[in-house]
Amino acid sequence: MKPTVAPFPAARLRRTRQSPAIRALVRQSSLSVDDLIWPIFVRAGEDMEEPVPSMPGVVRRTVDRAAIAATEAAALGIPAICIFPYTAQDDRTEDCAEAWSPDNLSNRAIRAIKAAAPDIAVMTDVALDPYNINGHDGFVVDGEIINDETVEALVRMTLAQAEAGADIxxxxxxMDGRIGAMRAALEAQGHRNVMILSYAAKYASAFYGPFRDAVGASGALTGDKKTYQMDPGNSDEALRLVQRDLSEGADMVMVKPGMPYLDICRRVKDSFGAPTFAYQVSGEYAMIRAAALNGWIDGEKAMLESLLAFKRAGCDGILSYFAPEAARLLNG
Ligand code: PBG
Known part of the structure; x- marks a missing residue:
């Protein structure tokens, strides 16, 4: 579609910007509480929370507090919550066995949240890094992150999460091939309605730094994740990954990080029309928060603008640490 350009003054494009009512009328994208998924960090212990220093305003909560937080999120209208565990040092091993323990932190949090707030959808994280002695998302043998053995472990982890009551x-x-393997195992075990939101286009990014602090993986990580996470220079490869994951049974797909990758969000949405999400990751959160705390930007406005930009780029929703704050502002 080629826009027709009328000559001035027929085309005074400022006419449709003249008042709040007209701006609302012509606005193409909007942000609502329905668009938000809230990632939270859980830790061992009871009835306490501790701040994550590199993410001001974000805490690690004990399981009981996570259930309360989920109840509050549900009351705000947030449709989904996503759990990330801060695993105790002793539970990080080379064989990552804690990852599929039915009673690990994450699975206990799933059960507690489903009991306290049955209507909020619970999303999980499937990767070995919170349980791995070396901080990698897969098993490491002779310096290599081995794919197929890792996929078997991820399937065990998936089934344990589904048993605990995870929705997504x-x-x-x-890793390659994990979506198909996970889908097949879920079907075989009767978890037909458990959904998969694949981190399909996940880049090897410097913006994950504060997250690795939050889950206690920063010090542990040996080397980098470039042999499995995507190269930031690539775009076509994101489409191949999304196509592959959808064909293996992913119900929804994600682009991660978010703000520096809005072009990828747009291409993914236009190419496949599948439910598409972006993850506004820890480093993005930290940047906006830090600038706001210094008085350099208006934090609330910058946050809402950044979230709206994901919608404009074609996303159906956003994982954001700002979710409760954004929800409060959106609910007025
Ligand atoms: C690891 C994982 C990461 C994030 C979510 N899951 C970090 C990484 O890949 O090292 C990052 C999220 C964020 O930065 O907010 N499986």
Whole structure:
């Protein structure tokens, strides 16, 4: 579609910007509480929370507090919550066995949240990094992140999460073939309605730094994740990954990080028309928060603008640490 350009003054494009009512009338994209998924960090212990220093305003909560937070999120109208565990040092091993333990932190949090707030959808994280002695998302043998053995472990992890009551499985590991393997196992075990939101186009990004602090993986990580996460210079490859994951049974797909990758969101949405999400990751959160705390930007406005931009780029929803704050503002 080629826009027709009328000559001035027939085309005074400022006419449709003249008042709040007219701007509302012609606005193409909007942000609503329905668009938000809230990632939270859980830790061991009871009835306490502790701040994550590199993410001001974000805390790690004990399971009981996570259930309360989920109840509050549900009351705000937030449709989904996503759990990330801060695993105790002793539970990080080379064989990552804690990852599929039915009683690990994440699975206990799923059960507690489903009991306290049955209507909020619970999303999980599937990757070995919170349980791995070396901080990688897969098993490491002779310096290599081995794909197929990792996929078997991810399937075990997926089934344990489904058994605990997860609604949406979120594989963030970037191994090949995991979606098909997970889908087949879920079907075989009767978890027909458990959904998979694939981190399909996940880039090897410097913006994950504060998250790795939050889950206690920063010090642990040996090397980088470039042999499995995507190269930031690539765009076509994101489409191949999304196509592959959808064909293997992903119900929804994600682009991650968010703000520096809005072009990828747009291409993915236009190419496949599948439910498409972006993850506004920890580093993006930290940047906006830090600038706001310094008085350099208006934090609330910058946050809402950044979230709206995801909608304009074609996303159906956004994972954001700002979710409760944004929901409060949107609910007025
Ligand atoms: C790891 C995982 C990461 C994030 C979510 N899952 C970090 C990584 O890949 O190292 C990052 C989220 C964020 O930065 O907010 N499986």
């Amino acid at each position: 499985i979120g594989p963030s590991d970037m």
